[in-house]
Amino acid sequence: MIPPRQLWRMLHIQRVLLKHGLDELVYAAHLFRPVARLRRIPGFGIRKASRDLPLGVRIREALVELGPIFVKFGQALSTRRDLLPREIAVELAKLQDRVPPFPAAETHRQLAAAYRQPLESLFARFDDEPLAAASIAQVHTAALPDGREAIVKVLRPGVREQIRRDVDVLHSLAALAERYWGEVRRLRPREVVREFDTTLMDELDLMREAANASQLRRNFENSPLLYVPEVYWDWCRPGVLVMERIHGINIGQTAELHAAGIDMRRLAANGVEIFFTQVFRHNFFHADMHPGNIFVNPDEPAQPQYIAVDFGIVASLNPRDQQYLAENFLAFFNRDYQRVARLHVESGWVAPGTRVEEVESAFRTVCEPIFNRPLKDISFGQFLVRLFTVARRFDMEVQPQLILLQKTLLNIEGLGRELYPDLDLWETAQPILEEWMRERVSGRAIVDRLREQLPEVGETIQEFPQVIHAILQRAAEGRLQVEVKHPGIEVLRAELHADRQQRWTTGAGGATFVGGVLWLGLDVSPVAPGWLLLVLGAGLLAFGRLGRPA
CATH class of the missing domain: 1.20.5 (Single alpha-helices involved in coiled-coils or other helix-helix interfaces)
Known part of the structure; x- marks a missing residue:
């Protein structure tokens, strides 16, 4: 049963969609299709002006009115101009940093609550006009007392x-x-x-975002590929983030990038390299790479450097998922469908008992038509759609821990193709993955892993004599027990226990019944205990028979 408050919110969502003339979206949501009839009620339904606006504008305005989660959904969609009509993608791109701002007075109130001292003592200058406003926070420019230029990020009121x-x-x-x-x-x-x-919830903690930025800055320190601004920790609070102010060209402004002489092919390829480096080398990746969060340093047009901002969403993979993902990518690159199928079966991503040969055949069927085209014409988004058809057939479960990765990869590919339509994502990614896999099995990597595990191994070795002594002492005293675990052992143990109980009940019932017969047969007085033994024995026999395993 849906709580009344949530049901009311669902109804409000439908009302907003109808108000902005998005009937088709309401009718697509089968659960609330009857709510569309409410549009006939005066004041509830569609405003006449909504129909006069372009569809992209109506969608953008509806998402803004619905709040932060819907704005973030629109931001994610805006990066895939290859999957959306262009006029809609252009409007949704405005959600990246042009959401209506909240008043300066509210900003001052929040800063005063966070610092508990006047702004004049904290900043040499604070600009009330926001530099950018997004779904969760807005950004103001400021100057620190020592003259360093900074940005001040403040959470939206009531956003949590x-x-x-x-x-x-x-x-x-x-x-x-x-x-x-x-x-x-x-x-x-x-x-x-x-x-x-x-x-x-993590994104709402700006101290966590500051820590994410610091980690990413260390990972790419002195890198020509990516610059991460410095965090000014003394000014950071859970609801306020203060960082170095950067200057560059927003990556969505392609005309300005061309005017600056930026090598667009190199820029697109660098974006792919940064992503795969973060995922496989650092295992720490920026997972909100929409154009509002990415700028380009134009100082070296032939080797353009990215500048990242907004580090609220980052992610990592566990080593097992990381390994399986890399092996899957490489197997697809090499059209080794048997390897892909085996990886999916071994990882447990498909239903138990699935035959490798069937999965291999299904992957070959959906992938060969794609790979027979030039690699630059293969969209990762379309590739995922094909894979979902295989997933449905084999009851393949979604891996929630990989959703952020897939979302980010789709964003990166969409962004890259916008910069350079002939981008070959696969050709750029393959050498990075192959080198990473070679390093994983190199002698140096093995030595490094052993060195990392050495403290734990050392502690285990130190405890080993005591463990052996304890085992031998228990064996000498006859107290040594060996416990065997197997997926079916508990079931077998329960069946044996039930069988023992059934045999005991039947035996006791038989003995009791025979005792009653003898008591009555020998005409022992009084006769009542004989009848009691007879009834009790019959009951135990019946109970034991009911409990007999089938």
């Missing part, structure tokens, strides 16, 4: 409550979907929403 409200709605919808729609269960919607929930 808005996000909590909408995420609770998503949790309820995910639970309903799993309960009533069998097809969606393999997509694991509740786990996906849980992962999304964690990501959003």
Whole structure:
């Protein structure tokens, strides 16, 4: 049962969509299709002006009115201009840093609450006009007392409550979907929403974002590929982030990039290299790479350097997922479908008992038509869509821990193709992955891993004599027990226990019944105990027979 507050929010979402003339979206949501009838009620339905605006504008305005989660959804969509009509993608791109700002007075109130001292004592200059406004926070420019230029990022008022409200709605919808729609269960919607929930809550902690920025800055220190601004820790608070102000060309301003003489092919390829370096070398990647968060340093046009901002969403992979992902990518690059199939079966990503040969054949069927085209014409987005058809056939479960990675890769590819339409993502990524895999099995890597594990191994070796002594002492005293675990052992143990109980009950019942017969047969007085033994024995026999395993 959906709580009334969440149900009201769902109805409000439908109302906003109708108000902006997006009937088709309401009718696509089968659960709330009847709500569309409310458009006939005066004041509830569509404003006449909405129909006069372009579709992209209506979608953008509806997402802004619905709040931060919907704005972030629009931001993600805006990076895939190859999958959306261009006029819609252009409008959604405005959500990246041009969401309506909140008043300067509110900014001052939040800063005063965070620092508990006047702004004049904290900044030599603070600019009330925001530099950028996004779904969760807005950014102001300022100068520190020592003259360093900085940006001050402040959370939107009430944003935590808005996000909590909408995420609770998503949790309820995910639970309903799993309960009533069998097809969606393999997509694991509740786990996906849980992962999304964690990501959003982390993004609201600006101290965490500052720590993310510091880690990324260390990872790319002195790198010609990516520059990460410095965090000014003394001015940071959970609701306020202060960092070095950077200057560059926003990556969405392609005309300015061309005017600056930027090598667009090199720029696009660098973006792919940065992504795969973060995922496989550093295992720490920026997972919100929409154009509003990326700038370009134009000082070296032939070797353009990226500048990243907004580090609220980062992610890592566990070593097992990282290894499987790299091996899957390389197997696809080499069209080794048997290896791809085996990896999916071994990792448990497909239903138990699935035959490798069937998965191999399915992957070959959907992938060969793609790979027979030039690599530059292969869209990773379209490739994922093909893979989903295989996933549906084999009940392949969604891996929630990989969703941020897939989202970021789609963003990077969409951005790269916007910069350089002939971008060959596969050709750029393959050598990076191959080199990483070679390094993983190199002698130096093995030695490094052993060196990392040496302290734990040393402690184990030190404890080894005591462990052996304890084992031998228990064996000498006859107290040594060996426990064997197997997936079916508990079932077998339960069956043996039930069988022992059944045999004991039957035996006791038989003996009791025979005792009653003898008591009555020998005409022992009084006769009542004989009848009692007879009834009790019959009951035990019946109970034992009912408990007999089938």
